[in-house]
Amino acid sequence: MRDPRLLAKPPVCRLGCLVLVRNPCGDVLLVDPDYMDGLILPGGAARPNEPPHEAAARHLLATTGIARRLSHVLAVDFTPADRYLERLNLVFDGGTVDTDRLTIPPQHRSGLLGAHFVPEKQLPAVMAPAQAARAAEALTNRAIPLLLHGQRA
Template sequence: MRDPRLLAKPPVTRLGCLVFVRNRRGDVLLVNPDYMDGLILPGGAANTNEPPHRAAARHLHAETGLNLRLTHLLAVDFTPADRYLERLNLVFDGGTVRDDTPLTVPPQHRSGLLGARFVPVRELPDVMAPAQVARVTEALANRTLPVLLHGQRTA
């Protein structure tokens, strides 16, 4: 049974869908957005009613050219409002790719990105904001959790 009170005014949800990808050397894939300082994990916001794992895969492909199947989560990070609205960030496990995997970054005027590259873990504090480094460090340390869609594992 649907309770109309629950759907009358649903809360605004800002959901960040990020992807953690490493190469065989263990370096972490990061993108360099022109709209903020430092490198970040590839990803972006989910559209209305878009499953988060699909949003993450869509952004990863658009930003780097990589097509990866995302079936597990590594971290969930709530970011309170400061410069940006508050949001819940989901970090998906993109797995490991070959060291020579080509990356295709669209032109800056279309993507807002200055580039993408794999960064050694020891260099992350030098190229990322502290909160971003903490997010990646947690993703490195944690085991994966399955992504469910209506109670079923994603295919």
């Protein structure tokens, strides 16, 4: 039985869907958005009712030209509300790619200044502290499968 009170005013929480991609040397792919300081993992917000693995794959393809089927999560990061709404960030395992496969769209379409593979040890120098901590945690974790209604994504 559905309780209409549960659907009357659902909680508001943004879902960030990020991807950790490495090159054969183990460097991490980061994008350089024009709307913030520092580099970040590629990805973005899910649309309403969009499965997170599909949102992450959509953003990865749109910003880097890399097509991936994403099914495993490396890290989950909850960020409390500050100047934005609270958000839950999922970091997906994007595997390894060759650097010649990157296709960065023009800044006026993507909002990106570029993309770079960065050695793991340099992440704290080029990312905001919370972003670098999220990436570092994802690098050390073993991937777990994403489930949608109890089935693997």
